[in-house]
Amino acid sequence: MKLVYKGKTKDVYDLENGNYLLKFKDDVTGEDGVFDPGANTVGLTIEGVGKAGLRLTKFFFEKLNEKGIPTHYVDADIENATMTVKPATAFGKGIEVICRYRAVGSFMRRYGMYAEEGQPLDAFVEVTLKDDKRNDPPITEDALHMLGILSRDEYKVLKDLTRKISNVVKEELAKKGIELYDIKLEFGRVGESKEIVLIDEISGGNMRAYKDGQYIEPLELEKMMLK
Structure with a gap:
């Protein structure tokens, strides 16, 4: 290897x-x-x-x-x-897509003038660039298109997949009485058709999940979900 x-x-x-x-x-x-x-x-x-x-x-x-x-x-x-x-190619040098169901974390740091901590959000999707030097800046559909990172059609697919996947995770967590606040996903292109697919992982390490208002640590989440 x-x-x-x-x-x-x-x-x-x-x-x-x-x-x-x-x-x-x-x-x-x-x-x-x-x-x-x-x-x-x-x-x-x-x-x-x-x-x-x-x-x-x-x-x-x-x-x-x-x-x-x-x-x-x-x-x-x-x-x-x-x-x-399966091998996948990244969008540009890598992007992350976050789906938010409640206002916490960086959403509050950015929009705290208007939002309240924990306020419900309607599967709000945002894209950030994987760029440690610039602290993973958020980027809009227009900028993604103009900078050649992905096309407008690809952005629509990305957004649709993000909501579908996040809702599957949200529903599975809800079966155990757990609420998903937000989740970070990654996507890539696979094969000659360049199909957009989910890559990386879906674990406690890339989501915020709460039960009875208490945050659940990644290890604890795995135990609760798979016991």
């Missing part, structure tokens, strides 16, 4: 058959030792969070595949904390 990319929360290896292998780590994003799914630095290491994230990712990717929602998922090896995926 050849190491292709060393990421904050997982490493990517090139398999000889054309697929990639993602190795999940126990690092999570945050600042000053506090977990934050929207942060662009590793904030802390939580033992077992890699396998927990993979278990939840496997659960959600298989749900999405059942519903015919396109992903890069092939299979997962929980014991070794690895996931086999």
